[in-house]
Amino acid sequence: MSLAKPDATDISTKQKVALAIGIIGLFIMMLAFLNFDFPNRAVSLGLSLAAISIGTVIYARDAYLNKLEGIKNDGVWFKSISSRGLWGWIVGIILTTFYIVLYFLPTYLGLGENGNPNSGLISLFDPLSQLLSGRNASQWFVYGTLYTVAIFIFGYKFMLKYKHNRYQQVRTLSVMFFQLGFAFLIPEFMYVMNSDLPYYDLKSIWPLNYYIFDEWSVNGFLSNGTIGLGLILFGILSIFVISPILTYKYGKRWYCSWVCGCGGLAETAGDSFRQLSSKKLSAWKLERWLVHIVLVFSVVMTVAMVYTYLGYDSNNFWLTRDVFIMAVIAFLSVVFGIVLYFKGKELGKDAKIGAIGFFVVILLLLVLHFTGTTQEVFFIQGSTLRSAYGLYIGSIFSGVIGTGFYPILGSRSWCRFGCPMAAILGFQQRLFSKFRITTNGGQCISCGNCSTYCEMGIDVRAYAQKGENIVRSSCVGCGICSAVCPRGVLKLENASEKGRINSNDILLGNDVNLLDLINQK
């Protein structure tokens, strides 16, 4: 069906002014990038960030405050930027280029190497960095600042868009808080307190934080007394205790859409692109393979890393290689045993694939143990494995594709296809959690708003129209399906595990005897 572009999608004069202000802000940064030497960098940076923020705020206020409360998706598929149109591709290419330069060519941004002072864009951020931690900016400081600003200004826009929905508002305040406090400020202050401590975003948990067990990182923590030890213990506790408890009680959403920085950006700056995720069954199949392969890669890579430095640096650690590798194998076996014992039946065919995956990991670990030297694991340089992971997964997948491709693949492609942390949390959410999205009896009219606006590409409707609750590993609990449902069919809940996964052939509302007859089969 050919759709003429409806005029309602045009922006107002006020929004045009707001856009202009924002673009002036970006232009200041562009000038800095082109090495224009601003006389007063602090003022210039302040002006630039203020213009970007004010522009976005005015734009958002004009877009939502003049309208009555309710769902604000009018024209989403008519606008070029949010429907993979020309603007979508332009923004996608700009973002992708930015990420490539950021990760691989930071000197283009003006990073001063070998003790040289910064220039260009990075030097524009020097005053702010000096203010916070008394050192000059790095490309990561620039990125962190822009990232935080983006979560705040687009988070504000998001909160206006969902001004009738308190779940969305509270959740957005939460990601803003964790981004500003945990990801941005605390690491800077920690540096001020003790400059030897490695950068540590407390909320970033292994395996998302894949470098926490790197030798330099562990050494950094261990050589810094109680604080360092406390921090690394917190990191380990997060993985094995805090995260499982919270995931059991609230589902993986406690992390993915309330705390996580990647999730935070996706939910705020990425909100306009959530509808672009693929809902095809084939995409789901790809997702399951890809995300678990990344998980296996990250587990094996981390074990291999630790294993190597335990070998040549054994005097510094009380752990020996033998004990370590056996402990890992034992832990994985216990987890595997528990899952099979309690959930084997429920998993059905998936149990077989899971078992194969498990034995592959164990086999890899044994091969590692019996062929590994202090230098080499799997007959390649130990550090090569780690750099490969950092390059392909940590940089290209999560950054360049994950965020750069927002306007093409939707806002959560990293979270969905690549994040090993999401894979672990999802595994637990599917099997051991109180969380589910409850379907309200027989009220679904199969309209498809829920599926369309699911950023994780879950075909929510497929469950809702059958009267089934939605219990899926990948669900990050953003709550948008529930928000956009016109008939009040979906509700995110933490409740008893009994009846959490329900499968109905006949929906509520039809004759009761018939219902029993069919559903008992």
Place this chain on the structure above:
Amino acid sequence: MEHVVIIGNGISGVTLARHIRKQSEKKITIISSESDYFFSRTALMYVFMGHMKFEHTQPYENWFWKKNRIDLKKAFVKNVDTDSKLVIFSSGEVLKYDKLVIATGSKPSKFGWPGQDLKGVMGMYHKQDLENLEKYAPNNQICKRAVIVGGGLIGIELAEMLHSRNIPVTFLVREDSFWNGVLPQGESAMINRHIKNNHIDLRLSTNLKSINADENGFVKSVTIENTGEEIACNVVGLTAGVSPNVDFLKSSKIELGRGVKVNRFLETNIKDVYAIGDCAEQHEAIGKRRPIEAVWYTGRMMGETLAQTICGNPMQYNPGHWFNSAKFFAIEYQTYGWVFSEKMKSQFEEHFHWKHKDDTKCITVAYHKETKKFLGINTFGIRMRHETFDKWLTEQREIDYVIQHLSEANFDPEFYKHYEREILEAYNHQLQIV
């Protein structure tokens, strides 16, 4: 192998086909002249509003049908020859069936208004209506004003659709308050105000006299009966209800009333011919239901039931407690059990009505005057749990119990404000006054 032919690929026909396939290996063919694949009719509005693309309204991916061996045929059925068990297409082609199911749904009702077939006059029911609207009302330059005739669920949805493209709308409603044949007064009045808050020119107690053409046969204006006022417009939406889409069966031997006459087994007067969904008309109404139920959910339930019968487990259509839902611009509406409007309710039906001061949330609880038995609830702006009310209706709870336990039925998202206490206070207060 038995061949089941289903005319109509809406929710009724498709539910039927899916359930037959679950239980048997019968050959299944679904015929539609409207679309290649099943889509959700109720979602057409979101395509016009830009919330979704048309393909998003299709609940199953295109490979689904082949995988489940459900044959789809895009053709228009001209007639049915029940003697030789043939479906006859407009192309002259024929298809042999062993069992035939009529699931052709509805069509917009027209009441013989002068000008009702002009260019720019349309219903809002079929995919073709959407395409038509896209043609005649793509924006507010081409369509400077639209007039909607008929104040029901489709009318208000059409108003919301046009409003999303900043097209001025005049909404002609015959009744003196929106949908007050169904909704009690307090609710109906609240929706009147909500419509006006959305800048819709709502004209209550207003009838259409005629639709007037320009020299090229396009809509130019409408004339109002009561006042003779002429309103200039480019599009007229006729949304004064729907009627069964069964004209093609008039020359067949299948018994027709307004729809296809069926018994409780959804069988017509002809052996091996059945009808389900909007187009089926019960000989006698079931409980307080209407003989023709043009609702998504009942279509689905009839499909679920008939699949049993066709697969050798004869079963009556026996719907449980009534429920329904809709959305009026931003206000969601759900109903469980029976709440009748003042016009329709019986002597013994009493109402407890509570409305929030923000004028977007209210509930009406119906109960039996003498026995205090809970009869049903209408809820606006507060989501409620289907399962809980279904249970309470089965258990025949009294209104006191329902009001006191209302929080158990709450289905609003987490962190939403709750109103159960306020409702209880209002309820107690009302009891004191009475």
